[in-house]
Amino acid sequence: MNKILSTPTRREFMGGTAAIGSGLALGIPMLYTTKNAVAAEVSPEIGVWVVIRPDETIVVRIVRSEMGQGTLTGLAQLVAEELECDWSKVTTEYPTPGESLSRKRIWGSYSTGGSRGIRESQEYVRQGGAAARMMLIQAAANAWGVGIDQCTVSKGIITNTATGNKVSFGQIADAAAKLPVPLPAQIKLKDPKDWKLIGKRIARLDTRGKVNGKQIYGIDLKFNDMLVANIKECPVFGGKVKSFDPTQALAIKGVKRVIQVGDTAVAVVAETFWLAKSALEKVNIVWDEGPNAQVSSESIAAILQEGLTAKDAFVGNKAGDMSTALASAAQKTESVYFYPFLNHAPMEPMNATARWTPERCDAWVPTQDGEASLAAVIAAAGIPADRCDVHKINLGGGFGRRGAFQDYTTQAVLIAKQMPGTHIKLIWTREEDMTQGRYHPVMACKLTGTFDANKNLTGIHMRLSGQSILASVRPAVLEQQKGRDPLVFQGVADAGEHAFGYTFPNLLVDHAMRNTHIPPGFWRGVNANQNAVFFECFVDELAETSGMDPVAFRRKYMENYPRNLAVLNAVAESIGWNTKPASGVFRGVAQMKAFGSFVAAACELSVKGNKVKIHRIVAATDPGYAVNPAQIERQVSGSFVYGLSALFQQECTVKSGRIVQTNFDNFGSMRIAQMPKVETIIIEGGGTEWGGIGEPTICVAAPAVLNAIAKATGKRYRTVPLKNHGLTMV
């Protein structure tokens, strides 16, 4: 269904080669600029987002990546809404990142992380749909010699209201394509109350190929001359290849090459994956494990522990004077929490396909950020940017692993470079995927609540101690921030898309940055995950000290945050917070603002022995606008699978400098038997800021359940996963 534009066009670049970023949410400047942009050689393009074929097919350009979250369909809905086309004629295509660069990044950012696929492109893609409609109407009006006020449009048919004459989009597309594209200032978008496609439960465009085995993922690619590679990186991050003996591997029929990849990895290239994998096991690799070979989970925990009371820390949020509140407290509640490393573990292991010649390099990548992939290709290929391109393939899951981190793309190109002219498909084993991740950052947190003599809360100090993703991934951003990582404060920040939803008389949230050699990454939900566990569990602890109900306690401090309050109230009402639960059943709640959306969860569970049964979850989300409620429901219920799998079963531990967990047998993931019933409440709070969907809910999944478990057992679990406390989910 998604045809890949295949014609590379000429382009030239100024500037460096290393810095096309995935952008993050921070407006990182793009170092590339282009000159001599050349228009794409494709059939009638009406504006830049819409192509209309003579058979009336409407092709909507999509540059964000589809990895299951439904953004492909949502973005098409946004364009089609303004275009006034016939939805049944809509299909999609991915312009290549190289094509985009050659046209001055006319389609904007390709980055698909931070739940920004819809929210950060909604305005310009709607404008793109509107621009195309305006051009089509103008072309029809010109043909009829009438004003545009005499034309109406519906479902891809333009009508001359005076004569009743009609013309279809397909018939007038060629003429429309020749007209100037209206500027954003000339475009008036529809009032949301007039939306016909946005907000509807429209079926996804990409389902059929996912039920009949026909959708091609990166791992499925085939080229006639293709060879397959399997790779092993030094299991200790920071280590290198010392030596390797390829003799036994090369003796296997069908094995073509055993090669070193960069300083840190060895790959086998063979006729098939199975041969490459089997042969790689026979390569005796000696590693120089480098300076980190003695690092363990225990040594990392000790570093984090030190940070909990360290003098220096970066401030993320502040109100009043916490030091006075601490000095004058009649009573204090103090707790220390811990959140582990986690692997993304998408179902499709990392893979990429590349073909290198001295003249040109192309890569086929399941990527969350086509531009980041292209930057990796250019850097690894050593070929000017105008002769490199990336062809995006749908992803078998991403969850943040396949965006900013293009290590697998770089590897594929480096291997292909050693075998010029041949398509090389690099596929990782699950074991490689588990041990060469970009892990959810490890974090400890000490929370101190202060009370006056009447048990009134006077202040909270939240001290985070642990990793910074940006320190590892975007050091330049840290430099601008004088060493501070603003993302660490997601959900407890002083303002913005991750703003804190409470007002306390005194507050200090600060971060003692303690980095490790284990590379951190953007794991679906990112830093909101641990911050919600830390803060939303501690709020329950404070409520208990105050002798108050957890919901009533929250409401007391949420008056200034009506949208946070609205989602909290929605889940409390739906779960029946004010009624007595069934015997043996206990409830918990949590709320947060993450990725621009307000989210809350309430759950009911029971605990028998060490078995936790979650009976019901209610989740509310206010993303401002709900483009496709059916897909939002799926993202919300799926968020509980991702979040609760981690809560109960997942952690990556470190021994001798390497990650211990290797596969789904020791890094468990929820099955259908454990899936609780999830009910989703969507609140459309409107406004000018749109919120994300794919990630926000994950952060409230764990604390809502932890708070209910504390009620059920009388025990407060402050370290996760719960398997370490003997608890299992049934």
Next chain:
Amino acid sequence: MTKININGKVHTVDVDPNTPLLWVIREQLGLTGTKFGCGIAQCGACTVLMNGEAVRTCVIPVSAITNQKIETIESLEKDGQLSKVQNAWVQNEVPQCGYCQSGMIMATTALLRKKPKPTDADIDEAITNICRCGTFQEVRAAIHSVAKS
């Protein structure tokens, strides 16, 4: 040379007899609807039917399946008509990324052939595939919808 019967056709393949059936299906026969997820029979992405039973092909050597009747995801759609299970998947919009769904659908197909009206407990026992997107709520609804139809 190993003879295997896949989707009603007998193929002869020249591979090491220890090669897992998964990789023969994907690489020798080019049927890529069956997916590689873990390689240790944990995730179920590689599920196919062997004589009607759902099996995980990533740990079955190809030498072990001579004379067994194998059905892959590609066999379910006949002349452009999706199977009942596949249709239920479309109607319930089950897939997110879709990567695990071939395995889910094959496991469900095996379950429903044996138990056309499974209980929730039957589903919990038979469907043990991993889905990282978290489509379980829709998977369950889809299975029940086939049973009702």
